[in-house]
Amino acid sequence: xxxxxxxxxxxxxxxxxxxxxxxxxxxxxxxxxxxxxxxxxxxxxxxxxxxxxxxxxxxxxxxxxxxxxxxxxxxxxxxxxxxxxxxxxxxxxxxxxxxxxxxxxxxxxxxxxxxxxxxxxxxxxxxxxxxxxxxxxxxxxxxxxxxxxxxxxxxxxxxxxxxxxxxxxxxxxxxxxxxxxxxxxxxxxxxxxxxxxxxxxxxxxxxxxxxxxxxxxxxxxxxxxxxxxxxxxxxxxxxxxxxxxxxxxxxxxxxxxxxxxxxxxxxxxxxxxxxxxxxxxxxxxxxxxxxxxxxxxxxxxxxxxxxxxxxxxxxxxxx
Numbered sequence: 001x002x003x004x005x006x007x008x009x010x011x012x013x014x015x016x017x018x019x020x021x022x023x024x025x026x027x028x029x030x031x032x033x034x035x036x037x038x039x040x041x042x043x044x045x046x047x048x049x050x051x052x053x054x055x056x057x058x059x060x061x062x063x064x065x066x067x068x069x070x071x072x073x074x075x076x077x078x079x080x081x082x083x084x085x086x087x088x089x090x091x092x093x094x095x096x097x098x099x100x101x102x103x104x105x106x107x108x109x110x111x112x113x114x115x116x117x118x119x120x121x122x123x124x125x126x127x128x129x130x131x132x133x134x135x136x137x138x139x140x141x142x143x144x145x146x147x148x149x150x151x152x153x154x155x156x157x158x159x160x161x162x163x164x165x166x167x168x169x170x171x172x173x174x175x176x177x178x179x180x181x182x183x184x185x186x187x188x189x190x191x192x193x194x195x196x197x198x199x200x201x202x203x204x205x206x207x208x209x210x211x212x213x214x215x216x217x218x219x220x221x222x223x224x225x226x227x228x229x230x231x232x233x234x235x236x237x238x239x240x241x242x243x244x245x246x247x248x249x250x251x252x253x254x255x256x257x258x259x260x261x262x263x264x265x266x267x268x269x270x271x272x273x274x275x276x277x278x279x280x281x282x283x284x285x286x287x288x289x290x291x292x293x294x295x296x297x298x299x300x301x302x303x304x305x306x307x308x309x310x311x312x313x314x315x316x317x318x319x
Contacts, residue, residue, distance in 0.1 A: 027083055027259050031058040034249070035076050036088045037069030040202070042283045043117045043247040044088040050270040061088075068156075069093055070102045077109040081254035083263060086113065089250050091158045091243075094303035098311050099156045099318055106304070111260050112297040113249035114267040117285040120220035120244055121162050121198040122205070122227065124186075124213040129195050134217045134236035137196070141172035149175045151185035151197040156318045159185075161307060162198040162219055162243040164314035169238045189213060200245050201226050202284035219243040224286055246288075248296055260293050 032051060034044045041061050048059030064072040069092050079085035087110065097106045123134065129148075131137035141148050152160040155178045167174050177194050179185035182203055188194045190212045198219060199207075205227065208215040217233045218224050221242040233241040249267065251260060268290050270276050277287050291299070310316065 027262060028055050028057045030084060031060055032083070033085045034059060034061045034088050035072045035085065036061060036063045036065075037072035037090065038065050038092045039090045039245070039247070040283075041088065043280070043285060046276060046279055046283075047116055047249070047267060047270055050273070050276060051266055054266055054269070067102075068096055068100070070096075070104075073102070073104050073106075073109075076250065077104045077252055079252050081111070081252040081256075083251055083255050083259035085252065086263075087250040089248050091245050091303070094300060095156060095158065095161055095307050097304050098307045099316070106300060107297075109253050110250040111253055111255045112293045112300060113251055113260055114264045114293065115246060115248040115288040115291050115296045115299060116267055116271075117280050117288055118220070118244040118246040119201045119285045120218040120224045120226070121159060121200055122208065122218055122230065123166070123196065123216045123233065124189060124199050124204055124208070125196045125216060126189055126192045126194075127211070127214050128192055129214075131216065132214070134231070134233055134238070137216060138170045138172060138237065141170070141174055145173040146175060148196065149177050149194045151177050151179055151189055151194040153182040153185055154178050154180060156316075158243060158245055159198045159200075161310055161316060164316045165241065165243060165310045166198075166233070166238070168310065168313045169241055186213075198243070200284070205284060220286075226281065226284055226286065247285075248288075248299075264293050 034048055036044050041063050044061045048061055051059050064075060073087060076085055076087040093106055125131055125137060131140050150163045152163060154160065160176065160178065163176060182199060185197055186199055186203055186207065189197050190207055207213045215230050217236050218227055218230050219233055221232065221234060223232055249263065271287050271290060280287050
């Protein structure tokens with residue numbers, strides 16, 4: 001390579017670096033799309049509003065629920081890595097990474113931005129079941145092996161795996177009854193056709209407050225401000241039990257670190273605002289603790305490892 005050609009190449013490289021840095025500093029200069037797979041889109045809308053307030057750019061939240069999240073994830077993974085197309089990820093993605101890996105890799109194909117919010121599952125039982133605590137439920141299940149049924153929103157969903165984790169950690173034999181989604185599952189628990197289920201707070205609390213089901217505990221590592229009177233399963237005899245429904249933002253792999261950092265900083269700023277916290281609580285979500293992209297990435301890896309262990313020990317399957 002001649003001296004002139006080397007100079008030209010070096011100039012082009014420097015020019016591209018400067019252009020990339022400049023675009024990252026200017027970000028965002030156009031609308032941002034947040035793609036939502038399975039689950040509610042409310043967290044994406046709440047944080048999207050905060051992005052718009054801060055940057056003056058519209059945030060469009062698009063729901064693509066098909067394929068158990070595959071359609072949404074593939075769309076974002078293949079998007080330009082510039083921060084203008086983001087994925088609102090959920091717990092379903094870390095479970096799918098174990099139970100039905102698809103055409104994308106949750107770790108390799110995305111850049112973690114931030115964990116935004118979480119919601120515990122409430123362990124519910126029908127009032128006719130003679131158990132008023134997690135310990136009493138475990139004792140009852142041990143005395144009635146194979147006779148207590150638990151509902152879920154479907155095979156391979158967080159409520160299903162929450163039940164399997166409960167089953168293996170408590171060393172009990174309870175029977176899984178999958179439904180197409182959470183609503184009919186909860187209806188049958190309220191009606192007494194199925195004795196128990198793990199239900200996300202957004203649908204569980206109304207039934208608990210109405211006395212139609214009994215809440216025994218929450219699945220999160222710490223007590224939730226949403227249901228402060230309910231103990232965690234971890235403090236009820238199942239150390240280290242933790243299952244949460246969560247939402248976090250992912251960008252395509254290769255997104256400039258400066259763009260990821262700017263997005264993360266805005267999530268952190270929003271998480272300190274009382275109005276956002278209040279609106280999350282009103283939607284039955286707990287705000288996430290402040291976290292870095294690296295911490296969120298590690299959280300994803302730990303979640304995948306946890307579900308791999310649960311699936312191996314319980315033998316849980318999609319079909």
